[in-house]
Amino acid sequence: MGFFNWAAPLIRRFGDRFTADDADAIGRWIRPAVEPGGHVLDVGGGAGQLASLLAAALHARVTVLDPTPEMLAHVQASEHVVAVGGVAEDMPFDDDAFDAIVVSDAFHHFRDQKTAVAEFRRVVRPGGLVLVLELDPRPFVMRLIVIGEKLLGEPGAFMTPQQMCAFMAEHGIAGECEPLAKADYRFLGRVEKDRPAA
Ligand SMILES: C[S@@+](CC[C@H](N)C(=O)[O-])C[C@H]1O[C@@H](n2cnc3c(N)ncnc32)[C@H](O)[C@@H]1O
Structure with a gap:
């Protein structure tokens, strides 16, 4: 996690990437599962913006899970926002604890997806x-970012939208991928526990 330790101030400085309109849009996508007062988990949620x-936007509680203390230190904790240290691969939460998960620009950093x-x-x-909000590694500018992250010691395991949808379905979360602006895309899937996971 060394990269995020030293990069945290930079990411925090330049990382206010979301507007209230973005959050409204993201909120609409997960609203079908999140009633007011519901509980959302932001995995790799960084500084919590x-x-x-x-x-x-959702009148919900949101828990930020992130392994980098330097990122979590910036979370504006409140009655509705809680910061928790930990990794996506081993979460310190009970079964069925959340109505929805959001992962923004973090899935490619997970060592064991x-x-x-x-x-x-x-x-x-x-x-x-x-x-899951991710970046498609195929456009030229993204290839440069992939190389840049490798050089900085944080090689990301990026997936194309097609690979993401197939990977999620294979591991028990069926859903759809849609392109967003620039190289961004979203995966939105529903957790059906009566279907076995791979
Ligand atoms: C580029 S930042 C994105 C932060 C925020 N989600 C956003 O969209 O601005 C990636 C975040 O993923 C976190 N991260 C890296 N490995 C992780 C893991 N295994 N589990 C959970 N989070 C992880 C990092 O600490 C970092 O805060």
């Missing part, structure tokens, strides 16, 4: 939603 906006998805299935209640 999205968590704060989402908590306001298969175990992380198994944890998503475990901590999200049946019928809950998993939203």
Whole structure:
């Protein structure tokens, strides 16, 4: 996690990437599973900017899970936003604890993506939603970012939208991938626990 330790101030400085409109859109995507007062988990939620906006947009509680103390230190904790240290692959939460999970620009950093998805299935209640916001590694500018992250010691395991959908379905979360602006795309899937995971 060394990269995020030293990069945290930079990410925090330049990382206010979400507007209230972004959070409204993200909130609409997961709203079918999140009633007011519901509980959302932001995995790899970093400094918690999205968590704060989402908590306001959804009138829900949002827990930020992140292994980097330097990122978590910036979370504006409140009655509705809680910061918890930990990794996606081994979450310190009960089964079925959340109505939805959001993962923004973090999935490619998970060292064991298969175990992380198994944890998503475990901590999200049946019928809950998993939203992953990722970057498609194919456009030229993204290839430069992939190389840059490798050089900085944080090689990401990026997936194309097609690979993401196939990977999630294979590990028990069926859903759909849709392109967003620039190289961003979203995966949105529902957790059905009566179907066996791979
Ligand atoms: C580029 S930042 C994204 C932060 C925030 N989600 C956003 O969209 O601004 C990636 C985050 O993933 C976190 N991360 C890295 N490995 C992780 C893991 N195994 N489990 C959970 N989070 C992880 C890092 O600490 C970092 O805060």
